[in-house]
Amino acid sequence: MLLAIDVGNTNTVFALWNGSEFLSTWRTATEVQRTADQYYVWLSTLMSLRGLSDVIVDEVIVSSTVPRVVFNLRVLCNRYFDCRPLVVGKPDCALPVEARVDPGTQVGPDRLVNTVAGHDLHGGDLIVVDYGTATTFDVVDTDGAYVGGVIAPGVNLSLQALHEAAAALPLVDVTMPPQVIGKNTVDCMQSGVFWGYVGLVGEIVRRIKEERGRPTKVIGTGGLAPLFQQGDTLFDVFEDNLTMHGLTVIHRYNKDLQE
Numbered sequence: 001m002l003l004a005i006d007v008g009n010t011n012t013v014f015a016l017w018n019g020s021e022f023l024s025t026w027r028t029a030t031e032v033q034r035t036a037d038q039y040y041v042w043l044s045t046l047m048s049l050r051g052l053s054d055v056i057v058d059e060v061i062v063s064s065t066v067p068r069v070v071f072n073l074r075v076l077c078n079r080y081f082d083c084r085p086l087v088v089g090k091p092d093c094a095l096p097v098e099a100r101v102d103p104g105t106q107v108g109p110d111r112l113v114n115t116v117a118g119h120d121l122h123g124g125d126l127i128v129v130d131y132g133t134a135t136t137f138d139v140v141d142t143d144g145a146y147v148g149g150v151i152a153p154g155v156n157l158s159l160q161a162l163h164e165a166a167a168a169l170p171l172v173d174v175t176m177p178p179q180v181i182g183k184n185t186v187d188c189m190q191s192g193v194f195w196g197y198v199g200l201v202g203e204i205v206r207r208i209k210e211e212r213g214r215p216t217k218v219i220g221t222g223g224l225a226p227l228f229q230q231g232d233t234l235f236d237v238f239e240d241n242l243t244m245h246g247l248t249v250i251h252r253y254n255k256d257l258q259e
């Protein structure tokens with residue numbers, strides 16, 4: 001069975017894919033020091049808690065925005081799953097779409113995977129907005145190619161930065177505040193970040209559409225996307241599991257190429 005691993009700068013998600021559905025997904029904090037043995041103890045424990053101890057993982061695909069993590073994931077595959085992982089961005093992992101960017105640019109693998117997934121589900125002419133560690137905008141051309149985008153600081157990163165830089169500001173969660181005008185510190189901060197990001201996303205999407213000059217569908221993904229959709233209609237669709245879906249599409253594509 002396929003194990004798909006999506007390593008973000010904050011969180012790493014593992015998912016088991018049986019060819020037609022995800023049996024389970026698990027999330028852990030991304031940590032470069034974590035060893036293959038630590039991954040395996042953690043994963044096999046969670047698998048048995050879900051009654052999945054009999055599942056044999058024999059294929060793995062990885063997307064990692066943190067290059068150093070890949071080494072230990074390779075050891076995990078070799079030692080415990082007796083296979084070589086397919087790693088997005090490496091020459092031996094083919095992608096069903098092109099990346100039309102400046103020569104030498106290393107596009108984040110998560111953005112390529114989101115492009116593939118978006119194109120698979122919705123065709124071409126898309127903007128994928130991903131609320132991860134960074135807030136990214138991936139522009140998908142008519143033929144499905146990644147043609148660039150926008151990288152803005154992530155929502156939680158902005159809240160953290162306020163807290164770390166200003167002695168009197170606490171660390172708060174992002175939420176939609178009751179009013180725009182805050183009457184206390186927390187409401188003021190939440191208003192700044194919530195409405196600030198509603199504005200940021202709306203404005204960047206508007207300008208991308210203007211620059212491209214054709215009808216473009218907007219897809220929102222990432223843990224915080226639904227929260228921001230409450231502030232304004234920012235997306236045409238919300239996709240819960242976009243990156244994981246893209247990993248299964250890329251895995252299938254590479255298998256079909258081998259056959």
Ligand SMILES: Nc1ncnc2c1ncn2[C@@H]1O[C@H](COP(=O)(O)OP(=O)(O)OP(=O)(O)O)[C@@H](O)[C@H]1O
Pocket residue numbers: 007008009010011012131132133134156173174175221222223224227
């Ligand atoms: N109201 C909220 N306030 C703060 N965080 C939230 C809230 N709702 C969801 N989240 C967080 O969103 C995250 C899920 O987002 P996602 O997996 O898209 O990105 P990430 O893990 O933060 O970033 P990356 O993928 O770059 O590591 C989880 O860490 C979850 O705790």
Ligand SMILES: CC(C)(CO)[C@@H](O)C(=O)NCCC(=O)O
Pocket residue numbers: 008009065106107108109110111132133134136151
């Ligand atoms: C922008 C992030 C951090 C978002 O996860 C990741 O996609 C990344 O490290 N990208 C590399 C640079 C680029 O995508 O152009």
Ligand SMILES: [K+]
Pocket residue numbers: 008110130132222243
């Ligand atoms: K992500």
